[in-house]
Amino acid sequence: MTQHASPPRDSTGKVPSAGAPPVWRGLMARADVRTLSLLGVLAALIVIGGITKPEEFLDTRNLQLVLTQASVIGVVTVGMTFVIISGGIDLSVGAIVALASVWATTVATQEYGFAGILFTAVVVGVGCGLVNGMLIAYGAMVPFIATLAMLASARGLALQITDGKTQIVTIPSVLDLGERDAYVLGIPPLVMVFAVVTVIGWLVLNRTTFGRRTVAVGGNAEAARLAGIDVRRQRLYLYLLSGLCCGIAAFLLIILSGSGQNTNGNLYELDAIAAAIIGGTLLTGGRGTIVGSVLGVLIFTTITNIFALNNLQSDVQQIAKGAIIVAAVLVQRRTASTT
Amino acid sequence: MPEPTDLTSRFTSRRGLLFGTAAVGAGALLTGCTSNEPKDEPAANDQPAAEDKPGKPVTIGFAGPQADHGWLNAINDNAKSRAKKYSDVTLEITEGSNDTAAQIGQIETLINKKVDVLVVLPADGKALTQVGLKAMRANIPVVNLDRIFNTPQAYRCWIGGDNYGMGLNAGHYIGEKLKGKSNATVIELAGLDNLELTQQRTKGFDDALKNYPNIKKVARQAAEFTVESGQAKMAQLLQAQSKFDALWNHDDDQGVGALRAIEQAGRDDFLMVGGAGALSAFQAIKEDDGVLKATVLYPPTMAASAIDLARALGQGKGVSGMAEFEIPASITLYSAVVDKDNVDQYMSTGFK
Numbered sequence: 001m002t003q004h005a006s007p008p009r010d011s012t013g014k015v016p017s018a019g020a021p022p023v024w025r026g027l028m029a030r031a032d033v034r035t036l037s038l039l040g041v042l043a044a045l046i047v048i049g050g051i052t053k054p055e056e057f058l059d060t061r062n063l064q065l066v067l068t069q070a071s072v073i074g075v076v077t078v079g080m081t082f083v084i085i086s087g088g089i090d091l092s093v094g095a096i097v098a099l100a101s102v103w104a105t106t107v108a109t110q111e112y113g114f115a116g117i118l119f120t121a122v123v124v125g126v127g128c129g130l131v132n133g134m135l136i137a138y139g140a141m142v143p144f145i146a147t148l149a150m151l152a153s154a155r156g157l158a159l160q161i162t163d164g165k166t167q168i169v170t171i172p173s174v175l176d177l178g179e180r181d182a183y184v185l186g187i188p189p190l191v192m193v194f195a196v197v198t199v200i201g202w203l204v205l206n207r208t209t210f211g212r213r214t215v216a217v218g219g220n221a222e223a224a225r226l227a228g229i230d231v232r233r234q235r236l237y238l239y240l241l242s243g244l245c246c247g248i249a250a251f252l253l254i255i256l257s258g259s260g261q262n263t264n265g266n267l268y269e270l271d272a273i274a275a276a277i278i279g280g281t282l283l284t285g286g287r288g289t290i291v292g293s294v295l296g297v298l299i300f301t302t303i304t305n306i307f308a309l310n311n312l313q314s315d316v317q318q319i320a321k322g323a324i325i326v327a328a329v330l331v332q333r334r335t336a337s338t339t
Numbered sequence: 340m341p342e343p344t345d346l347t348s349r350f351t352s353r354r355g356l357l358f359g360t361a362a363v364g365a366g367a368l369l370t371g372c373t374s375n376e377p378k379d380e381p382a383a384n385d386q387p388a389a390e391d392k393p394g395k396p397v398t399i400g401f402a403g404p405q406a407d408h409g410w411l412n413a414i415n416d417n418a419k420s421r422a423k424k425y426s427d428v429t430l431e432i433t434e435g436s437n438d439t440a441a442q443i444g445q446i447e448t449l450i451n452k453k454v455d456v457l458v459v460l461p462a463d464g465k466a467l468t469q470v471g472l473k474a475m476r477a478n479i480p481v482v483n484l485d486r487i488f489n490t491p492q493a494y495r496c497w498i499g500g501d502n503y504g505m506g507l508n509a510g511h512y513i514g515e516k517l518k519g520k521s522n523a524t525v526i527e528l529a530g531l532d533n534l535e536l537t538q539q540r541t542k543g544f545d546d547a548l549k550n551y552p553n554i555k556k557v558a559r560q561a562a563e564f565t566v567e568s569g570q571a572k573m574a575q576l577l578q579a580q581s582k583f584d585a586l587w588n589h590d591d592d593q594g595v596g597a598l599r600a601i602e603q604a605g606r607d608d609f610l611m612v613g614g615a616g617a618l619s620a621f622q623a624i625k626e627d628d629g630v631l632k633a634t635v636l637y638p639p640t641m642a643a644s645a646i647d648l649a650r651a652l653g654q655g656k657g658v659s660g661m662a663e664f665e666i667p668a669s670i671t672l673y674s675a676v677v678d679k680d681n682v683d684q685y686m687s688t689g690f691k
C-alpha cells in the first residue's frame with residue numbers, strides 16, 4: 001500500500017496554485033473579467049477625453065465635477081443593484097427621489113433646518129420603499145407593476161406638493177455642503193457619501209448573510225425558500241434598501257441643486273438600470289456586483305462630460321449613448337466567453 | 340424561571356412600541372411638512388383689453404396642460420385671478436392634462452356645456468387643431484393661447500409669446516453690453532432640444548449676434564427646463580470654457596440650477612441673461628450681487644390677457660385703445676428685457 005499525499009483542496013474544490021499568497025488569489029478570483037473590461041472601457045474614455053480636450057478634461061476640477069455628477073445617480077444605482085440581483089426591479093426610483101426632494105424642501109420642512117431636510121428625505125424614501133416592499137412581498141404583486149404604480153403616484157404627489165413650483169432651499173448649512181469650501185482634501189462631501197454608500201453596499205452584498213440571501217433569492221427563490229430563507233421578508237428589506245438609497249440621493253440632489261422640484265430624478269430608473277446592466281448585473285437576478293454598477297455609472301457620467309466639453313449637442317449625445325451601451329455589453333460578452 | 344421569555348417579550352413589545360411611536364411621530368411630522376406658503380395673487384397690468392364696466396355675463400371655458408412647471412402654473416393663476424376680477428365672467432376651468440386625448444375630451448365637454456368662449460392652451464397645438472375647429476363650428480369663439488393650432492380656422496384669436504424674439508432680444512442686450520470688446524465670447528444654455536421653441540430661441544439669439552462681429556458663440560448645451568439639468572449642464576459648460584464674457588440661459592427655472600453651478604464653481608467673470616421671468620430671477624437682478632443681470636420675458640400674464648380677449652369676444656367688444664371694432668386675429672407679445680432699471684415694474688408678474 002503506497003500512500004498518496006493528496007494536495008489540500010479549498011472549498012471550491014480547486015487545487016490552489018503553489019506560490020500565490022491567498023489574499024492575492026482571492027482578489028484575482030473576485031476581479032472577474034467583466035469588471036476588468038469595464039475598467040478598460042473607462043480607460044479608453046479617459047484616453048479619448050484626454051486627447052480631445054487635454055486641458056479641460058485632465059484637470060482636478062473636472063475629476064471633482066464628474067464624481068460629483070455621478071454621486072446622486074450612483075447612490076440610487078447601488079440600491080437598484082441589490083433589487084435586480086434579487087430578481088426584482090424598481091421603476092419608482094426617480095419618482096421617489098422627486099417626492100423625497102420636494103417633501104424635504106417645503107417651507108414647513110425648511111423650518112426644521114438641516115436635520116429636518118435630511119430626516120424628511122430619508123424617511124420619505126424609506127416610506128415609499130416600505131410600500132413597494134409590502135406590495136411585492138406580502139401583496140404578491142409583480143415588482144414591475146408595483147413600482148410602476150409607485151412611479152405614477154409619487155410623481156403625482158410631488159406635483160401636488162410643489163404645485164409645479166421650484167422650491168428654493170434657504171438653509172445655509174445645507175447649501176454650504178455643495179460649495180468648494182466644504183471639500184475635504186479636495187474631495188466633495190457628495191462624493192464621500194457616494195463612496196461610503198458604495199463601500200457599505202459592497203460589504204453588505206459580499207460579506208453578510210443578507211447579501212448571500214439576496215443572491216440566493218435572485219438565483220432561485222424556491223430553492224432559497226426551501227433552504228430556510230424568509231424570501232418575502234428578504235424582498236421587503238430589499239425595496240426598503242432601495243427606498244433608503246433614493247432618500248439619500250434626494251438629499252444629495254438638494255445639496256447639489258439648492259432646490260426641490262417635482263421634475264427631479266427624471267428617468268433615473270432607466271439610468272440606474274442601464275448602469276447596473278452594463279456593470280454585469282443579470283436582469284433575471286442571481287448575479288451582479290456593486291463595483292460593476294459603480295463603474296457603469298462612472299462610464300455614463302464620463303461620456304456625458306466628454307461630450308459636453310467637446311460641445312456636442314444632445315442629439316449626438318443620445319445616439320452615442322445608446323451605441324456605447326450596446327458596445328459595452330458586446331465587449332463584455334466577448335471577453336467573458338474567450339476566458 | 341420566566342425571566343428569558345419575559346425579557347424577550349418585554350423587549351420585543353418595547354421595541355415594537357418604540358418603532359410604532361417613531362413611525363406615528365414621523366408620519367405626523369411629515370404630513371405637517373407638505374405645506375407651502377399660501378400663493379400670492381399674480382399681478383398684471385391692470386388695464387383690461389376691453390372696458391372694465393360690467394356688461395353681458397360671459398361664461399369662459401379654460402383648458403390648459405398639467406401645471407408641472409412654474410410658468411404653466413403661473414398661466415393658470417393668471418387666468419383664474421383675472422376672471423375673478425370681473426363680476427360678469429364665470430370661469431369653467433378644467434383639470435390640466437398633458438395627454439392629448441384627455442384634453443380633447445375636456446374641451447368637448449366644455450363645448451357640450453355651451454360655454455360662450457373657449458380659451459385653450461393645448462398640450463400640443465397641432466394635435467388639438469380638430470377640437471378647435473369643432474368649437475368654432477359650434478359657434479364658440481376660441482382664444483388660442485401660446486401653442487398655436489395648425490390652421491387659423493381653428494381659432495378666432497391667437498395670443499402668445501415670441502420665442503424667436505426672446506432669443507433676438509437676449510442677443511441684442513448682450514451685444515450692446517459687450518460693444519467695443521474685441522474677441523468677445525458668449526455661451527448658450529438652451530432648453531429642451533426636443534421642442535421647436537428651443538430651436539426658435541436659439542435661431543433668434545444667433546441672428547441677433549450676427550449684428551455684432553466682435554462676438555462669437557463658442558459653446559451651447561441643452562438642459563431640460565429643470566433645476567437639476569440646469570445645474571448639471573452649466574457645471575459642464577463652466578468646465579469646458581475657462582473664460583467667456585456672457586451667457587444666455589433660455590429658462591429661469593433651469594437657471595436656478597445654473598446659478599447654483601456658477602456659485603459652486605466660484606465664477607463671476609461674466610454677464611448672464613435669463614429667460615421667461617421667474618420671481619427668483621427678478622429678485623437676483625434687483626439685488627445685483629451675482630452674474631445674473633437681466634432676463635428676457637415670456638410673460639405668463641398672457642393668460643390674463645386671454646381672459647380679457649375672451650370676455651371682449653363674448654360681449655362683442657373691440658380692444659380699447661385701438662380703432663377697430665373687433666379684437667385682432669393674432670397677438671404676438673413682446674419679449675421685454677428686464678434688468679435692474681425696470682425690474683420693479685415686473686416684480687409682481689414673476690412666477691415661482
